[in-house]
Amino acid sequence: MIKAIEAIALVKNFGVQRAVNNISFHVESGETFAILGENGAGKSTTMRMIAGRSPLTSGILKVDGLSIGTKGRHIRLILGVVPQENNLDPDLNVRENLLVYSKYFRIQKFEAEKRCDALLDFIKLTDKKDEKVEHLSGGMKRRLIIARALLHRPKILLLDEPTTGLDPNVRQEIWEKLEELRREENLTIVISTHYMDEAEKLARRLIVMSRGKIVIEGFPRQIIEERVKKFALEIREVELSIKPQNIKNVLFQKRGLTHLYFAETPDELTALMNYYGTRQMLLRPSNLEDVFLQMTDFDSSSIG
């Protein structure tokens, strides 16, 4: 079966600076795939290369089996792009934003109007269709950009940091819409984010990038299980004078004023709760953030 995206030994240089350093990965058709990493890790550059906006320095990049170097136009016809920045057209109203965009894909007027109305209904903006874009809230703008990316019924949806700067309710709303699209339209979704919870919630598989390279690749749960213990105890606002506990098979990490312990069972951690008394505590399953911070946190130390 043709892979939705296939990248082999991808390199991107900007002058002497190497933004993407020899990365290889693939995205299966119909899956949600996340590219994680801190700012400047090379996520956006990778996304721009997939979208045909940044020529490769070297390597092979195929989208739906087509080579990005020679079939850019065909590829952009099957890609829906949701950029990091809002680039809705402020000179046009909500519905016009969709209608004008449909012209870029050469969708016939009647069909375009039908799709616009259906998409406005899908993103619950029908009653705002004549509003100026600048009058919409941040969440509404995001939903409209997603609707715009779906106008031409793409096979693959590329989302670059789709929920950055949005409040928690709106993030949940966007996630639900994306999940609905994947489930019902069988869309392949590629999402770049620096939010670990977002990747964990949405992605079937992911890669973590750092300084232009892939440092982790796999299924979120599997990554967590392989790299950190299953449970975490988080104790916040701990005074500097309090010394961490040294318990067998329990891993310790310090993040600022927060003490973190990782163990295979919750029981191993509950014993520690008495030690910290009435301080604010949270016993929870380990998450991707724990993996990520352990990899990048220079302050961490194992005493277990």
Place this chain on the structure above:
Amino acid sequence: MTLSILKIDLIDAKAVWQRNFLVYRRLWKTELIAPIIEPIFTFFAFGFGVGSLVAAEVQGMSYLSFVGAGVLAFTVLMRTIFEMTYSAYFRMVYQSTYDAILATPINAESLAAGEILWAVSKGIIDCLFILPLVVIFGSATSIFTPLAVLPLTLGCIVLGSCSLGLTGRIFDIGKFNVFFAFFFSTIFLCGAWFPIELLPGWLQIIAYTLPTTAVIDLTRACLNENFASRHIYETIYLLAASLFFTEWALRSIRERMVI
């Protein structure tokens, strides 16, 4: 090496043009006020004000007739240049309209071509409104007057694409001031307000190299029916400059947007 002009898809360029036209249609009343008011006052100033001091005929015509081509060309070219500098820069940088368009099958060359076509159209729309004024003020006496649209179109392509090429290369909107200072200076050299022959020899050479000079001379020929063989060379010069600057603009936008 393939010419960028050959990468233009006209249907895509038309879609970009339509986007701009839709915005223009909404704002047409305010969009048209400036290009009508400006030439009226320029006619008052140069035609009647300065003109009343000029007793002699200029190139065999009254000063008011002479100056009409300058007023018309200046307003139309100015309009195109504004569209391809400040307006284009706003769309490219502040509104990210170019980014949104380039996420569709439209390539950078067709996008730039659509923008240039739009700027030329805007100039020509203005031209159609100013031409009757030129006739009313008595500056156009020839039945060939409507043909003035042709050299003005070429002028709009040359200066519009030159402006867009520049827009693709600047990262600070303030730098347009230098470009405009240059443009406003040249407009006094290119035969709009007085014949170039009155300038010192070395300035005449500079004046003749400016595309604006050819545009104004050809426009004047249409308004006053005084065609000469030099007009053929001027037309060829403008055609060549159109191709050169359009190619430059397309490359400039690609280099800016696809990195």
